[in-house]
Amino acid sequence: MREVYIIGIGITTFTRLEYPLSEIAAYASMGALKDAGLTDVDYLVVANMGSARINSQSALASAVADTLSLTPAGAVRVENGPASGASAIKEGFMAVASGMHDTVLVAGAERMREVNSLEATDFVATLTHPMAEYIYGVTLPGHAAMFTRLYMEKYGVTERHLAMVGVKNQNNAMLNKDAHLHQPISLEGILDSPEAMTNNPWVAEPIRFFDCCPVSDGGAALILASKEVAEASGRPMIRISGIGQATDTLAVHEREEPTDLMAVRRAAEQAYAMAGIKPKDIDVAELHDAFTILEIVESEEVGFFEKGKGHIALEKGETEIGGKMPINPSGGLKGKGHPVGATGVAQVHEIVMQLRGDAGERQVKGAKNGLACNFGGFGNNVIVSTYTREG
Amino acid sequence: MREVYIIGIGITTFTRLEYPLSEIAAYASMGALKDAGLTDVDYLVVANMGSARINSQSALASAVADTLSLTPAGAVRVENGPASGASAIKEGFMAVASGMHDTVLVAGAERMREVNSLEATDFVATLTHPMAEYIYGVTLPGHAAMFTRLYMEKYGVTERHLAMVGVKNQNNAMLNKDAHLHQPISLEGILDSPEAMTNNPWVAEPIRFFDCCPVSDGGAALILASKEVAEASGRPMIRISGIGQATDTLAVHEREEPTDLMAVRRAAEQAYAMAGIKPKDIDVAELHDAFTILEIVESEEVGFFEKGKGHIALEKGETEIGGKMPINPSGGLKGKGHPVGATGVAQVHEIVMQLRGDAGERQVKGAKNGLACNFGGFGNNVIVSTYTREG
Numbered sequence: 001m002r003e004v005y006i007i008g009i010g011i012t013t014f015t016r017l018e019y020p021l022s023e024i025a026a027y028a029s030m031g032a033l034k035d036a037g038l039t040d041v042d043y044l045v046v047a048n049m050g051s052a053r054i055n056s057q058s059a060l061a062s063a064v065a066d067t068l069s070l071t072p073a074g075a076v077r078v079e080n081g082p083a084s085g086a087s088a089i090k091e092g093f094m095a096v097a098s099g100m101h102d103t104v105l106v107a108g109a110e111r112m113r114e115v116n117s118l119e120a121t122d123f124v125a126t127l128t129h130p131m132a133e134y135i136y137g138v139t140l141p142g143h144a145a146m147f148t149r150l151y152m153e154k155y156g157v158t159e160r161h162l163a164m165v166g167v168k169n170q171n172n173a174m175l176n177k178d179a180h181l182h183q184p185i186s187l188e189g190i191l192d193s194p195e196a197m198t199n200n201p202w203v204a205e206p207i208r209f210f211d212c213c214p215v216s217d218g219g220a221a222l223i224l225a226s227k228e229v230a231e232a233s234g235r236p237m238i239r240i241s242g243i244g245q246a247t248d249t250l251a252v253h254e255r256e257e258p259t260d261l262m263a264v265r266r267a268a269e270q271a272y273a274m275a276g277i278k279p280k281d282i283d284v285a286e287l288h289d290a291f292t293i294l295e296i297v298e299s300e301e302v303g304f305f306e307k308g309k310g311h312i313a314l315e316k317g318e319t320e321i322g323g324k325m326p327i328n329p330s331g332g333l334k335g336k337g338h339p340v341g342a343t344g345v346a347q348v349h350e351i352v353m354q355l356r357g358d359a360g361e362r363q364v365k366g367a368k369n370g371l372a373c374n375f376g377g378f379g380n381n382v383i384v385s386t387y388t389r390e391g
Numbered sequence: 392m393r394e395v396y397i398i399g400i401g402i403t404t405f406t407r408l409e410y411p412l413s414e415i416a417a418y419a420s421m422g423a424l425k426d427a428g429l430t431d432v433d434y435l436v437v438a439n440m441g442s443a444r445i446n447s448q449s450a451l452a453s454a455v456a457d458t459l460s461l462t463p464a465g466a467v468r469v470e471n472g473p474a475s476g477a478s479a480i481k482e483g484f485m486a487v488a489s490g491m492h493d494t495v496l497v498a499g500a501e502r503m504r505e506v507n508s509l510e511a512t513d514f515v516a517t518l519t520h521p522m523a524e525y526i527y528g529v530t531l532p533g534h535a536a537m538f539t540r541l542y543m544e545k546y547g548v549t550e551r552h553l554a555m556v557g558v559k560n561q562n563n564a565m566l567n568k569d570a571h572l573h574q575p576i577s578l579e580g581i582l583d584s585p586e587a588m589t590n591n592p593w594v595a596e597p598i599r600f601f602d603c604c605p606v607s608d609g610g611a612a613l614i615l616a617s618k619e620v621a622e623a624s625g626r627p628m629i630r631i632s633g634i635g636q637a638t639d640t641l642a643v644h645e646r647e648e649p650t651d652l653m654a655v656r657r658a659a660e661q662a663y664a665m666a667g668i669k670p671k672d673i674d675v676a677e678l679h680d681a682f683t684i685l686e687i688v689e690s691e692e693v694g695f696f697e698k699g700k701g702h703i704a705l706e707k708g709e710t711e712i713g714g715k716m717p718i719n720p721s722g723g724l725k726g727k728g729h730p731v732g733a734t735g736v737a738q739v740h741e742i743v744m745q746l747r748g749d750a751g752e753r754q755v756k757g758a759k760n761g762l763a764c765n766f767g768g769f770g771n772n773v774i775v776s777t778y779t780r781e782g
Contacts, residue, residue: 059472074636081450098489245465
């Protein structure tokens, strides 16, 4: 298997964007091409979840290839729910690793604010079990609320812990010019003050407004390349060192222990084994905090902390940028935003910035190994990947 | 690059199916697993175009993995318009070729008849250029009609040639129990008799009813495997010998010569180069005849006949099952049906049957090399692949 490197990264601001979906993908891609010093690639993999349903556009990859004048290069769209981005990276990785292609553009994009928030919520809910969940009206916030309640009862997580994740990530986002939310928040303002409950109402009890990521438009892109192309580019050598992926039962209620996210655990184990590293070797991580509880649980399942102890590490400040195991320095989905198809690509955009030492005020000093966890469905299709700076 | 073999195939009847989309994919997959003698795979690639828009289901691959109890294997959905099926095969190929996975289930499925034909036509039209074509109301039959008119004027193709493709393929479908249309037709009945114009009205002049494929539900599946697994399986050794892919301008009117399908030509050239074979080495082909004109043009662009001469070869009977270059023995999209995401996979299902010598009444004698052309958009994303029987 050939080694695969990331030699270019690009991103749009995550916000409400008033230009077409294919141009969101193209804008991020132009940044990545420029960063890599390339004007052409052999193959495109485009990650997106909702184009046909919410933007009336199918075969998005063909449109992106055309918009960027990258024809006649082959192009494919990958849709894997919220894990679409990391899935696209995996497909791009295999394209280079196999020797089929030497350079691959991986672009993720979503334009969700074209529809109203009810339609966006319904659209995201289409990833649930069609006969056991969706038809009964369950939404992702509803799933997350039930999951959060179980976790609180089993492991002693409190509303305060959830709020601490939100405060940390939304304040990290203040250091990221491309983040969606640029509004500093505090425990005082969203939990402890008389106005807090007005500022931060229930969405689905025990989940409050500030426990949920925003609905964002945005795009992110990476250039993957063979070792030969990477060396010739002169860009920092950031290698995709491990990729793991696992599925779980589609319906959450069918799991033996619903508070175990087995797909996260298995995907992480595979990624570490492939990379030949251990959780303690990871210097910086981007975890999929679509809801605040998920950062806590994923930080346990990927092996950073013992099961049920993630909220303790959080309390101690270990997951802050200056802490022992910095998580979501970019702001995460909570602060940076969650344009679904772009998210998994944007996580790796941040890891590459960190490993290059280019993350400015939010830099994790001396980061050499990074990890990203892109969480699909409600934990039914998860990809964990690791990245290693060489030289 | 590791060699990749197809050791299992499965298919549903193409028709109107009253069971859920994920079960359509699963039904075909169970056939493929059984054929391969496997109960498990390392990875799933699911091809589908319209699940989110017409079936309110996203992240279909996760549902298929769950339905088949193949968890925790990783799974991904590929959407590339009508070329989704071949794209999934390409992704599965690279997964095995890279060494990332040893066995991959490639399943394609579509459930289009859940919506009415106007909605189905609009859904398919979402693959056109969003700003230059879709918003002006162009449909795929509209595109095909304009293209057909140009081809008639430039190369002397007549309505009779178009009808000959339809008659050949729909009658081939009579020999295929899984085909959608089991209604024999003749030139007399659809073109030459007094009732013909009633039986066969214009859809978009010069295209008539019998020039268009039906709207079908259906699924098809393949098991891809490494050489070691293939040899151990004891199944016939059918190797994926070549894969080529090319894009073209999204909007048809931007092409220098609109009657040239450059993406087909380029994809075919790449596939032949990779396989180390030439058009004359191909014994049987499945071409993407969503409209009758496309079989004629593709038969030229993949190099079977000179440009502008495909209709002459057709007249001579060369593309019949007993002819020099049999095309669409399965019935093609025209006769077998066109459940979009399944189509590219079903084409290869037929090629494998032919190369195994298992095609019964429609067998092309002694077939050793086969070719499939899966045509995305209106020729803006095309995959041509070749298959070779070993031993």
